[in-house]
Amino acid sequence: MLAAIAVTTAATAVPLGLTAAHAAWPTAERPGQAADGTNSRPAVIPALQEWTGGRGTHRISAASRVVTGGTGAKDLLPLARRITEEIAEITGVRLAAPRTITGAPRGGEILLRRDPGARHERGQERYEEEGYSLEVTEGTVTVTAPAYSGVYYGTRSLLQILLQDDERSRLPVGTAEDWPNYRLRGFMLDVGRRYFTPGFIRDYLGFMGWFKLNDLQLHLNDNEIHAPEGDWSRAYDAFRLRSEKPEWDGLAAEDGSYSRADWDSFEDTAARHAVQLTPEIDAPAHARSFVRFRPDLGLNGGNSDHLDLENPETTAFVKKVFDEFTPWFRSPEVHYGADEYTGAEELYRGFFNTMAEHLRSLGKHPRAWGSLTHMAGGAGGYDRDVTIHSWNNGWYGPQAAKADGYEIVNTNDSLLYIVPFADYYHGHGLDGRYLYGSWEPHVFPGNQSLQPGDPQLRGAMSAVWNDLVHATYTQQDVHGLVQKTFGILAQKMWSGAAAQMPYADFTTALRRAADGPGMTTIRPTLPEPDDLAFQVKATASSKTAGTSAAHATDGDPLTRWTSDRENGPWLAVDLGEPHEIARVSLDWSGDHGRAYDIEVSDDGRTWRTVVSRDDRDRPGRDELTFPATTVRHVRLKGREGKKIRYGLWSLQVLAAPDLARDKKITASSSETSGLVPENANDGDPTTRWASQYTDDQWLAVDLGGTHRVRRVVLDWEAAAGRDYDIQISADGTVWTTVVERRGRQEAGVDTVDFTEPRDAAHVRMKGLARQTDYGYSLWTFEVHA
Structure with missing residues (x-):
C-alpha cells in the first residue's frame, strides 16, 4: 500500500x-510578537490587565524547580508542591522537588513570593487583596503578590500560558500586572433541588479557581415549585446538611446530604483555590423541608412550602437551624434567602431584620435575595446592613437597591440564570455571544444598568436552578451547560473587555483551557467544532x-x-x-x-x-x-x-470544514435582540437565529472569498421553513437559485446537496413560506466545499 x-x-x-x-x-506555533518585536500578551482566561512584553522565551524542563520566598515562604510550600504536580499534568515534565529560598531565584527556578507591601496604582485595593505580578525572564519566573489569593491566581496564569503554548513548555519573556475589576465573582449552584456529589463540589471549587472566580454559593435547601394536585406532602424537597445530633434526625434529605466531614473538605478545597464558600439556607419561602420536619410551623396547616411567620416558634426554629450549622461555615458571610414570600409584609419585615441581626450575632455578614419592591414597595424599615442579590427587576432591581443604600450583587435572572433543560431561563446554557460582546457586571436589562465600577456594586454571580426536580439529567449534564460560558463570565467579571480578541478566538482558547488540572469528577464537554x-x-x-x-x-x-x-x-x-x-x-x-x-x-x-x-x-x-x-x-x-x-x-x-463558521452573516430580520444571525454559524448547536413572523425572510453568509460549494446544511428549529430556496452569489447582490425546497413538513436537519459544485462567495436561504405562524428559525447554517 x-x-x-x-x-x-x-x-x-x-x-x-x-x-x-x-x-x-x-x-509550530510560537509566542506572538508585537510590531516592535516584543512578545505580545499571552492568552489567559480571564485576560491579563497589563502586559509589558520582552524578547525571548523561558522554557520549562526537568531541571526547573518551584521555590518559595518572601513573607511566609514555608506557608507557600503546599502551593509550590501542587503547582509542581500541575505542571507535570499539563506538560508531562516532572520538576525537581520544591524548596524555600532566600534572595533571588536561580536559573530555571519559578519563585512564588508574598510581599504584603506590594502595590499597584491602577489596581489599588483590588490588587492588594487579589492582584499579582508575573515576571518572566529567560532564566527565571517570579510570581509576587500581597496576599495568598494573588500568588495562587498568578500560578493559574502561568499554567494557562503553558497550556496554550503549542509545545506546552514555553513562557514569553515579559511582565504581567493583574487584578480583578470586581470584588465578588461568583457562581451559585442549587443543590437543594438536586444532589451533587462531594467530588463534584470539590472539582467546581478548583474549576472556579482556574478562572479566578472567588465565591461559590451553595443553595442548600429547596423544593418542587408546585405541589402535585395541591398536596405539598407529595412535593419533592431536600435539606442537604446532615447533623449527627439526634434532635435533627429526619431533616436531612434521604437521597443525598453533606456531613460535617464533607463540608470541611469543601472548606479546605475552597481555601486552596482562593474561593469563598458561601452557604445559603433559604427561608421563609422555599422551606418545605422545614415544614416537613415541623408541620406546625407551616402556613395553611402545614400544606405549604412557606413558613408561618405569625407563629412565634417559627423564627426561633430558623434561628436554631443557623445556630446548629453556622459553626460549620468558615465564610464570613451566610445567605439566608428571604425571597418570594407571599405572607404578610409586616411579618416578612420582622423576619428579614431579625435573621440579619442574628447572623451578625453569630459573626457572619448576611446576604439575601432582593424582594423589597414586590414585598414592601421600598426599603423603609428594613435592615440596610445586608448584601442584596438583585435577581429580578420587578422584585427588587439594582436602581432601587442602590437608592436604598444596599450593597448589590448582579444575579439577574434574565441574563444569568440557567434552569437545565427547561423552556425558560436559558435551559440550554447562557448566551455566550451576548455575554462576551455586551455584558459586564454593571449591566442589567430594562434600563436598570449601573455605572461600571459603581462602589455599591460588589460584583456578579451566575446561577443554576434545578427547578425540574423529576427530570433525569446528571450532574455532568449540568456541567455541560455551565462550562460553555464559565470562562466568558470570568473574563467579564475580572478584566471586562480586556480580552481584545474575536469571540471565535476566545472560545477556541476556552476549549484549550478546559476545566483546569486536578479534576476527579467533572469531564470536559466542549469539543473542537x-x-x-x-x-x-x-x-x-x-x-x-x-x-x-x-x-x-x-x-x-x-x-x-x-x-x-x-x-x-x-x-x-x-x-x-x-x-x-x-x-x-x-x-x-x-x-x-x-x-x-x-x-x-x-x-x-x-x-x-x-x-x-x-x-x-x-x-x-x-x-x-x-x-x-x-x-x-x-x-x-x-x-x-x-x-x-x-x-x-x-x-x-x-x-470537511464548514465554510460559513464564524463568517459575516446577515438576515432580513431578527425576532429579538438575542436571536441574531450570528447564532446560526457560531458552531454552538444550542443557539439559534429567528426571524420576524412573515414569509419573505432570508439568512445570508459572506464566505470571505470564492469557494467551490457543493452542500448546504440547515438545522431547523420547530419554526421551520416549508418552501425556501438555496441561493448563491458572487457579490451579495445578484442571487442565483441552485436548489428549491418545496412542501417540507418537518423540523430538524435538511442536507441540501447541489447537483454539481458551484462557485460562490455568498450563500443564502431565501424563505418563501413558513411551516408555522412563527418566523424562520435555524440552529445552524453550514456551507461545505
Whole structure:
C-alpha cells in the first residue's frame, strides 16, 4: 500500500494523489510578537490587565524547580508542591522537588513570593487583596503578590500560558500586572433541588479557581415549585446538611446530604483555590423541608412550602437551624434567602431584620435575595446592613437597591440564570455571544444598568436552578451547560473587555483551557467544532500505566495516551457510523512520532492510507488534511522502522470544514435582540437565529472569498421553513437559485446537496413560506466545499 503513496519530503504531509509541492505544513506555533518585536500578551482566561512584553522565551524542563520566598515562604510550600504536580499534568515534565529560598531565584527556578507591601496604582485595593505580578525572564519566573489569593491566581496564569503554548513548555519573556475589576465573582449552584456529589463540589471549587472566580454559593435547601394536585406532602424537597445530633434526625434529605466531614473538605478545597464558600439556607419561602420536619410551623396547616411567620416558634426554629450549622461555615458571610414570600409584609419585615441581626450575632455578614419592591414597595424599615442579590427587576432591581443604600450583587435572572433543560431561563446554557460582546457586571436589562465600577456594586454571580426536580439529567449534564460560558463570565467579571480578541478566538482558547488540572469528577464537554472523534471509542496497540487510548478522545487536554516502546505503535478510533472527513489533528506530547500515516477503514480491518508525515521534529499540534472521504474508522500508524514510544494529548477527526463558521452573516430580520444571525454559524448547536413572523425572510453568509460549494446544511428549529430556496452569489447582490425546497413538513436537519459544485462567495436561504405562524428559525447554517 505504501508504494502507492507519493514520496514525502522532510516534515511534510502528503495526501494520496498529491505531490509534496501541493501540501504545506505550518511550523509550530510560537509566542506572538508585537510590531516592535516584543512578545505580545499571552492568552489567559480571564485576560491579563497589563502586559509589558520582552524578547525571548523561558522554557520549562526537568531541571526547573518551584521555590518559595518572601513573607511566609514555608506557608507557600503546599502551593509550590501542587503547582509542581500541575505542571507535570499539563506538560508531562516532572520538576525537581520544591524548596524555600532566600534572595533571588536561580536559573530555571519559578519563585512564588508574598510581599504584603506590594502595590499597584491602577489596581489599588483590588490588587492588594487579589492582584499579582508575573515576571518572566529567560532564566527565571517570579510570581509576587500581597496576599495568598494573588500568588495562587498568578500560578493559574502561568499554567494557562503553558497550556496554550503549542509545545506546552514555553513562557514569553515579559511582565504581567493583574487584578480583578470586581470584588465578588461568583457562581451559585442549587443543590437543594438536586444532589451533587462531594467530588463534584470539590472539582467546581478548583474549576472556579482556574478562572479566578472567588465565591461559590451553595443553595442548600429547596423544593418542587408546585405541589402535585395541591398536596405539598407529595412535593419533592431536600435539606442537604446532615447533623449527627439526634434532635435533627429526619431533616436531612434521604437521597443525598453533606456531613460535617464533607463540608470541611469543601472548606479546605475552597481555601486552596482562593474561593469563598458561601452557604445559603433559604427561608421563609422555599422551606418545605422545614415544614416537613415541623408541620406546625407551616402556613395553611402545614400544606405549604412557606413558613408561618405569625407563629412565634417559627423564627426561633430558623434561628436554631443557623445556630446548629453556622459553626460549620468558615465564610464570613451566610445567605439566608428571604425571597418570594407571599405572607404578610409586616411579618416578612420582622423576619428579614431579625435573621440579619442574628447572623451578625453569630459573626457572619448576611446576604439575601432582593424582594423589597414586590414585598414592601421600598426599603423603609428594613435592615440596610445586608448584601442584596438583585435577581429580578420587578422584585427588587439594582436602581432601587442602590437608592436604598444596599450593597448589590448582579444575579439577574434574565441574563444569568440557567434552569437545565427547561423552556425558560436559558435551559440550554447562557448566551455566550451576548455575554462576551455586551455584558459586564454593571449591566442589567430594562434600563436598570449601573455605572461600571459603581462602589455599591460588589460584583456578579451566575446561577443554576434545578427547578425540574423529576427530570433525569446528571450532574455532568449540568456541567455541560455551565462550562460553555464559565470562562466568558470570568473574563467579564475580572478584566471586562480586556480580552481584545474575536469571540471565535476566545472560545477556541476556552476549549484549550478546559476545566483546569486536578479534576476527579467533572469531564470536559466542549469539543473542537467538527471533531467527530470527541469521546468516541478508541483502541491502541499498547498503553503505559496511567494512560489510556480513551484519553486521546476524551476532550481533556490534560490526559494523554502513551504507548509502550514498540514497532509501529497505533491508535484507532471508531466514529460509530460513516462520516465524511477531511482532516485529522494530532496534539503530540514529548513522545512524538517522527514518521506516521493516517489510515481509514470501512470495517476496522482493512486499512488504506490517506496522508503521511515524514521527519516530524517536535511535539505539539499537527493537522493533516486530505481529500474528503467517507469512513467509519480512522487510525494513526507509526512507521519509523524501529521501536518508539508514541504519546498524544489528543487525536481529533474533523469533518470537511464548514465554510460559513464564524463568517459575516446577515438576515432580513431578527425576532429579538438575542436571536441574531450570528447564532446560526457560531458552531454552538444550542443557539439559534429567528426571524420576524412573515414569509419573505432570508439568512445570508459572506464566505470571505470564492469557494467551490457543493452542500448546504440547515438545522431547523420547530419554526421551520416549508418552501425556501438555496441561493448563491458572487457579490451579495445578484442571487442565483441552485436548489428549491418545496412542501417540507418537518423540523430538524435538511442536507441540501447541489447537483454539481458551484462557485460562490455568498450563500443564502431565501424563505418563501413558513411551516408555522412563527418566523424562520435555524440552529445552524453550514456551507461545505
